[in-house]
Amino acid sequence: MSALKEPRRLEFHVVYRCVNRCVFCSEREHMAEFAAHPARDEEWRAILERKREQGFDHVTFTGGEPTLYPRIWEMLAHAKSLGYRTFMISNGTLLSLESFSRKILPLIDELCLSMHGFDGPTHDACTGRAGSFARLSAAFDNADRQDRLPFVFVNCVLTRVNVRWIEAILEAALRRKSVRHFLLSNLAPEGEGGRLYAKLSVKTEEFIGRLPAMSERARSRGVDLRVFGVPLCALGAWRELSNDLYYSPRVTVARAWLSDGRAGWFEEEALSPRRERVHVEACERCLDRDRCGGVFRRYVARYGAGNLSPRLSEIEAPR
Numbered sequence: 001m002s003a004l005k006e007p008r009r010l011e012f013h014v015v016y017r018c019v020n021r022c023v024f025c026s027e028r029e030h031m032a033e034f035a036a037h038p039a040r041d042e043e044w045r046a047i048l049e050r051k052r053e054q055g056f057d058h059v060t061f062t063g064g065e066p067t068l069y070p071r072i073w074e075m076l077a078h079a080k081s082l083g084y085r086t087f088m089i090s091n092g093t094l095l096s097l098e099s100f101s102r103k104i105l106p107l108i109d110e111l112c113l114s115m116h117g118f119d120g121p122t123h124d125a126c127t128g129r130a131g132s133f134a135r136l137s138a139a140f141d142n143a144d145r146q147d148r149l150p151f152v153f154v155n156c157v158l159t160r161v162n163v164r165w166i167e168a169i170l171e172a173a174l175r176r177k178s179v180r181h182f183l184l185s186n187l188a189p190e191g192e193g194g195r196l197y198a199k200l201s202v203k204t205e206e207f208i209g210r211l212p213a214m215s216e217r218a219r220s221r222g223v224d225l226r227v228f229g230v231p232l233c234a235l236g237a238w239r240e241l242s243n244d245l246y247y248s249p250r251v252t253v254a255r256a257w258l259s260d261g262r263a264g265w266f267e268e269e270a271l272s273p274r275r276e277r278v279h280v281e282a283c284e285r286c287l288d289r290d291r292c293g294g295v296f297r298r299y300v301a302r303y304g305a306g307n308l309s310p311r312l313s314e315i316e317a318p319r
């Protein structure tokens with residue numbers, strides 16, 4: 001089971017700044033607290049080298065918006081020189097600049113672009129910044145014209161703002177030749193997503209039935225569709241779409257205050273996709289319990305767990 005594997009993936013929060021103000025942002029408070037404390041040159045070099053010596057071979061650069069780190073090109077180049085596979089999570093703002101993209105995209109093996117709408121009004125309503133969809137579109141253009149295409153993930157956070165448009169968002173992503181993976185992320189109750197959970201969250205019944213056709217459409221274009229934050233049993237016959245089944249254990253390195261008042265670093269292991277999620281009583285005898293992250297605690301509090309149908313052994317299954 002993947003949850004028992006020793007982590008080989010590093011998630012590194014290198015900067016706490018962002019030009020967008022996403023309505024669901026999980027890092028709003030951290031960015032306000034550590035905006036003046038990006039990773040110093042000697043810090044990120046030491047962290048990357050130490051973790052590589054420990055056997056880590058995959059690094060995700062995130063933030064905030066990692067492209068706002070002033071030495072991001074050097075950081076990527078150093079990671080590549082150490083033998084890491086590099087993954088960057090970005091809103092695409094600086095990647096919309098052709099000169100910037102030409103410099104750093106060759107150093108990125110996997111690029112996750114956050115796409116929450118199929119047009120300006122929808123996407124910009126999610127990001128809280130006018131023009132963000134136009135800049136994201138330009139970033140896609142720059143990725144698509146690379147001689148060596150990066151492996152592009154699209155991450156779409158599902159909220160009340162965009163739930164009616166998820167098919168259109170997928171279609172927009174499928175028009176991009178660099179896109180190979182589409183992740184539909186159920187709203188996580190963290191940060192602004194937690195504060196506004198009652199306003200932004202969506203019941204799974206509103207989108208589960210639409211996933212089979214979306215998955216078939218994605219497959220026809222050579223793209224994998226996955227779903228984050230939904231229990232396996234809620235997906236029914238389409239449980240293989242759950243991102244839980246493909247989860248890779250990781251270690252997150254992020255800013256924290258040290259006991260002497262200085263801004264330092266903390267490391268946190270995530271061996272399974274259980275963050276903010278729980279197994280309810282219905283999960284206890286489920287055959288998938290060890291593979292499934294469960295349901296968001298806040299989701300249960302708001303909507304209940306009546307849509308869960310655990311996979312039971314033949315002896316226990318009703319006849």
